[in-house]
Amino acid sequence: MRFLSFVVFLVLQIAFLPLAVVGFFIVGYKQMVVSKRLGVSQTMVEVINARWTMHVFDMREDMASARLADCVPNTSTFGLWLVLLPLWVKYKMSGAYFGYPRVPDEGREGYSDFMMARTLYIDRIIRRVLGDMDQFVLLGAGYDTRAYGEFKRDGTAIFELDQARNQELKIASLDRAGIDAAHVTFVPVDFSRDDTFEKLRAAGYDPTKKTIFLWEGVTLYLAEKDVRKTLRDVREHAPPGSVVVADFYAERFIRMGSGSLAKKTLEYTDETLGFGLSLATDYEQSLQGFVGGEGMSVGETFFLGSSGKKGPFMVVAELGV
Numbered sequence: 001m002r003f004l005s006f007v008v009f010l011v012l013q014i015a016f017l018p019l020a021v022v023g024f025f026i027v028g029y030k031q032m033v034v035s036k037r038l039g040v041s042q043t044m045v046e047v048i049n050a051r052w053t054m055h056v057f058d059m060r061e062d063m064a065s066a067r068l069a070d071c072v073p074n075t076s077t078f079g080l081w082l083v084l085l086p087l088w089v090k091y092k093m094s095g096a097y098f099g100y101p102r103v104p105d106e107g108r109e110g111y112s113d114f115m116m117a118r119t120l121y122i123d124r125i126i127r128r129v130l131g132d133m134d135q136f137v138l139l140g141a142g143y144d145t146r147a148y149g150e151f152k153r154d155g156t157a158i159f160e161l162d163q164a165r166n167q168e169l170k171i172a173s174l175d176r177a178g179i180d181a182a183h184v185t186f187v188p189v190d191f192s193r194d195d196t197f198e199k200l201r202a203a204g205y206d207p208t209k210k211t212i213f214l215w216e217g218v219t220l221y222l223a224e225k226d227v228r229k230t231l232r233d234v235r236e237h238a239p240p241g242s243v244v245v246a247d248f249y250a251e252r253f254i255r256m257g258s259g260s261l262a263k264k265t266l267e268y269t270d271e272t273l274g275f276g277l278s279l280a281t282d283y284e285q286s287l288q289g290f291v292g293g294e295g296m297s298v299g300e301t302f303f304l305g306s307s308g309k310k311g312p313f314m315v316v317a318e319l320g321v
């Protein structure tokens with residue numbers, strides 16, 4: 001079946017090539033031009049595109065992302081289908097992933113896997129710790145839908161924090177998608193300007209309750225001082241036993257994303273890359289040093305790409321308060 005599925009894939013991919021190019025441009029146009037026109041983040045679109053892809057390729061059940069992706073104005077699931085249909089047919093015929101998307105072995109992840117791998121690793125940590133927590137705070141929530149699926153729990157208060165315009169667009173899109181968000185408290189926050197915890201407390205956050213903070217795909221867009229300040233604030237305003245789940249990127253990853261084309265693409269929607277960790281040598285030590293410096297401990301970690309010569313290009317880490 002693998003061989004037959006490969007032949008079908010090849011024929012389809014060749015026939016689909018012009019349509020795939022059209023799909024690529026539709027998705028790119030919506031992500032960049034429409035995001036710019038709306039004054040919202042284009043990077044949050046990349047995440048929902050990845051989550052939609054994981055869902056349709058049976059990698060991760062996520063009906064909320066599938067429905068939300070159909071209703072946000074700055075992506076196109078039609079365009080994504082045009083790009084991915086041959087790969088999807090191949091996957092459905094053979095039951096195996098081929099090229100993209102795929103689930104690589106731990107440590108052997110490549111750049112094209114990072115969004116999917118980080119999502120799966122973060123899910124694993126949340127699944128393990130959420131039962132012990134009273135509150136779930138998503139820092140820089142973007143189009144994340146964890147609050148509307150498996151991790152929605154009776155008795156766990158959920159707060160989503162994000163920049164105001166992104167959040168307004170998400171709330172309107174959730175409504176359009178018919179996704180119930182009544183159990184979520186939305187708090188508009190800019191980590192670089194606002195007192196995050198003042199706003200959280202005003203919205204009902206209880207600093208005496210054990211809390212899991214999810215900070216996925218955000219630290220790389222912040223200045224180091226804002227990353228450190230947020231960690232310090234968490235430590236000050238959350239009781240022992242609370243947890244931060246975050247991803248940090250190697251300096252070389254940030255440098256690569258700061259190359260002229262990538263930089264211009266991000267600057268188009270007023271986004272820039274910021275904080276990177278030195279992970280080239282002694283990467284475990286480096287993470288320990290950074291996290292320990294802010295008075296927190298390191299729990300479970302996933303160093304993506306760690307089996308490569310240059311060392312990991314990012315890490316997903318559980319940090320203990």
Ligand SMILES: C[S@@+](CC[C@H](N)C(=O)[O-])C[C@H]1O[C@@H](n2cnc3c(N)ncnc32)[C@H](O)[C@@H]1O
Nearest residue numbers: 043044047140141142144163190191192216217
């Ligand atoms: C790549 S998206 C990740 C979204 C989400 N965490 C996820 O994984 O689906 C980056 C998010 O960080 C948020 N962000 C970036 N800088 C921020 C800041 N200074 N204050 C608040 N949010 C910020 C953006 O608004 C955006 O939603």
